[in-house]
Amino acid sequence: MVGIIPEDKINEIRQSIDIVDIIGEYVHLKKQGRNYFGLCPFHGENTPSFSVSTDKQIYHCFGCGAGGNVISFLMDIDGLSFQEAVMKLAEKGKVHLELEKGLNDHTSKTKDTSEEKQMKEAYELLQKFYHHLLVNTTEGQHALEYLLGRGFSKDSIEKFQIGYSLPSWDFTVKWLNKRGFQLPLLEKAGLIIKRESDESYFDRFRNRIMFPIQNSKGETIAFAGRAIEKEDQPKYLNSPETILFNKSNILYNYYRAKGFIKKQQQAILFEGFADVISADTAEIFNGIATMGTSLTEQHVQLIRRMTDSVTICYDSDFAGIEAAYRAGKMLSEQNCNIRIARMPEGLDPDDYIKKYGAEKFRQDVIGASLTFMSFKMEYFRLGKNLQNEGEKLQYIEKIIEEITNLDKAVERDHYLRQLADEFSISLDALKQQQKQMFYANKKNRHHQKEVKTKRFYTEQKNRLFPAHHTAERRLLAHMLQDADVAFKIKELLNGIILYYDEHQAILTYLLGFYEEGNEPNTSKFLLILPDEKLRGIVTELEMMPLNSEVTDREIEDYVYQVLKHQKMLKIKEKENLQKKAEQENDREKALSLAVEILQLRKSL
Template sequence: MASGQGSIPEEVIESVLARHDIVDTVGKVVQLTKRGKYLWGLCPFHSEKTPSFTVTPERGVFHCFSCGMGGNAIKFRMEIEGLSFPEAVRTMAEESDIPLPEGKSGLLSPPDPERDRLLQAYEWSAKFYHFLLKNTEHGTAAMEYLRSRNFSDKMIDQFQIGYAPDRWDTLQQFLEKRQFDLAEMERGGLLSVRGEGKGFIDRFRGRIMFPIASRTGKVIAFAGRILGDGQPKYLNSPDTKLFNKSRVLYNLHQSKASIRKTRQIVLLEGYGDVISAWESGVLNGVATMGTSLTENHVAMMKNLADEIVLSYDGDRAGQAAAIKAIPMLEEAGFRVKVAVLPSGLDPDEFVSRYGGDRFREQVIESAVSSVKFKLIYLKKNHILLEEDGKIAYVKEALQIIASLHSSTEREVYLREIASELELSYDSLKQDCNLLRASMQKNIPEGDNNDKRWNNGRHKKGQVQTPTLLPAYHVAERRLLSFMIQDPEAATYVGERLGEDFNIDDHAAIAAYLYAYYAQGKPPGISRFLSSLQDDRLEKAATAISMMDTPPDWNTQVLDDYIREVRKYPLQRRMEQKREEMIQAEKTGDFLRAAQIASEIIALERQ
């Protein structure tokens, strides 16, 4: 694990694991099929076409027999969403309404004084910018602009919109007076280095400021829209200790309650779009941070919702972005709809022109299926009044329709095109069936092509080839497997072997097990994994727990394995002694050779 559990309360971790069933957690990302005592699927952490990824419900763990990745539900969320251990626990606690100890939410973050100072600086900076917008002459022009775009005072307050004056040192002086280290503030993205490295200046100047919050509601970055002409139109905070734009969704902290209730997310492009949608009654809207949709965004949303409504701009760029996002979302298992806007308008402009009720009812609630949207998008690229244009459109439309699994869906869209273009439905159906047959023949031999989401996170060639393990290695794994299942077995092995395992990782796991049981904790691999402090150990312990070790044991079985473990270092010493004896004989030191031979005999007796 990248970082240990630190001071996270044990009861919080146990509640998170109890409320987040491993099958449900993994099943949101991986399609699982029951086979024997395991659930099997295609591993999301490496590329494969034959399932080697397993989930064991009674143990509460996942494990890939090919790449070795494994762990409990918390570990799965960490790896899929790129979260630290504290972030994953905090996120999962929130999702299940698990209360954190009052006044101690900081326990869920490892000690990081610089991070804490940055959070404080961002919180105060957001309040400062908001004050400047609403209460000073600096913000007058910005306030007039916002009102001209129909931003109400209520929304300006709700989203804590502010203004950064067009001066070099407004924020710099504000932070310096409050004893913040300016170099630290520059690393945190609030200031920039002055030319030639002489001091610091405000990063944001002459811009309307939109605070960006983490999913827990703490301000971690800003987006600044320039007031008037100039480039860039939007300036975002850089990636920092607090902020990574590929892992943050704007307004998630406010919208997650509505998302959880509806299991639907409205995905927009801009900050203004989210705010206008909110004022229109669309309370489940979020936006990406001026970047394309990423796998991290998708994984984050997958744990909150089942359906995505894309409400991108109505211009060509917005529609192209929607077309690009659809397959990524569908491969993750989302139902995808697309809100269709009049050409050239974005959601913010639509609300300003036609009002919030019309936006909610005629755009969001009337969103069309992804297939319907693709056909609408395709139609705009062809002149249907010309025969060549009509034929080209039909050919491309059939490519989309033929790929649909449902015959009912195919029929609906084929009849629609037949009616619209005055063509024979039977001819279209025949062409579609021929195309479908051709598609199925031409599916490449490749690697799980229709489920790229499930296995595209790592390149091929990272799968470990199984090797035959030496006897002492197998013995150590067997001992640890018994110890994970039963504290009495751990006590027996601890008294006779302690941490004298030959493999460092095994010795470390044993030490953690002794400490775990010494605290009176119950056996169970899922809980034990949360006590480990190392990613490699977690994978090793998960793999060991997957061994087919019988639940019952007796002292003779344990003694045999302990003997095998203790025998290995003696064998190594004997091999070294034999090499020393050969060297002594080669140099003519026969007395030394005889002494070594006696030592070898003594080792053999042991």
């Protein structure tokens, strides 16, 4: 038994799914050789160092050291307990799981604190109640008519669980307090506000259309409330930032859209949730939006886990164009392929779909989106008088600079020809200037590359392991692959403890694993390791390139290095004692130690 789920049932569940499929729901993976690589979901990075092995059913990040099997991945990424992760996998693998008594106890250990859990429960209850008020009560009738009049369909209202908050000042306060929620916790969750005058509480959201905001697991963690009456300001009121909600790393609709983004290998980035909901009615299901904030590095990392192709569809006003440029620049710097969908002036995506319909939006806006370079050619002329010779030359030089940064020669040639045609300039002259810029940039890039390379080799040099450390790692790596080799190494070590505590712990667990009759299976072995650091070391060892068959000589060499290090430590210890004996004029002891040191050196 592992926990309260039978071990054979856990093995059946693991065998019913492929770790690549499960991790692929969270990370955009690309096959390279036998393994799959992507951006690590556990730390921010620009170059993929997160490796998944379908053969061994494990993952390892060479950047942060995270590693494990499919169960530990779900536990870490979704904050699930062991039992919850196994249940989720059983459902995906269509394995029937008889839940034993106690499995759903509240004592199950999750990464949520009890405070966070209560906050989520409060949000979930309130979301359902707001939705019920909107669609089933006379109190919410005017709000429902308002939404339908604005072009929202009943299907959208149901799908996105849109609701309505009553105009009462303290309904939420009393309603949630009656259900056992403490008022200070509700204030901390951003649902109610404390008056300074008499320290009483009142509702944050009153007489508003309520849009639930979910995290990447689909849990409601905040609300966006839209005013119905003109006198109610601000027009949009979001939940404040809490331990659950940080708008810098939340994308609206990410939970629903991520499957479509991965399948289509494209994300559509909008400015607001109304645009996402309208796009959904136009059968654009891969739409996401920032929560009233500019795109952040955290947002970019979230998107890049799913895809490296993004179409930005912002408003057509000056602020929208500026925001689209900034977002495009951030994404392109992270090697994303960017397109910009242009809106007719005065319309946002929501307005456009309501005015012209879904088909026209898909074809004439999303389908006709510009490459990022084409967009920049329009963007950099904003506010410039190109009839003025000085401003025209500045513009041309800026565009040549942007063209120079393009990777493909065909693209560079294409945009230089556009520039030559528009301004009646010699293509040869443009190419000559572009070439000068290219070589100047190349020289600068070469210098930067040299600096990076030097830094890389310094880091690698610092990371080089001493011979005994490498030997211990190699021994463990071979032990993970073959039980007979493991017992042979145990015999050769003859009771010698490995120098590194983590290595000795892995060796002890592994020998116990084999002694119970288990065959080599790293994914299964990881289940018995209690420590995250040990799991990271094991997965790293499993990703090491090894010969399929190890010779006795190779094993003996590694064991020799381990034993040699142990003896070198003893020699150093006795040399210190000898030095101390000489300082104390204890010649007999110093001589005895010298003999011991000599014997140890001979044994090497």
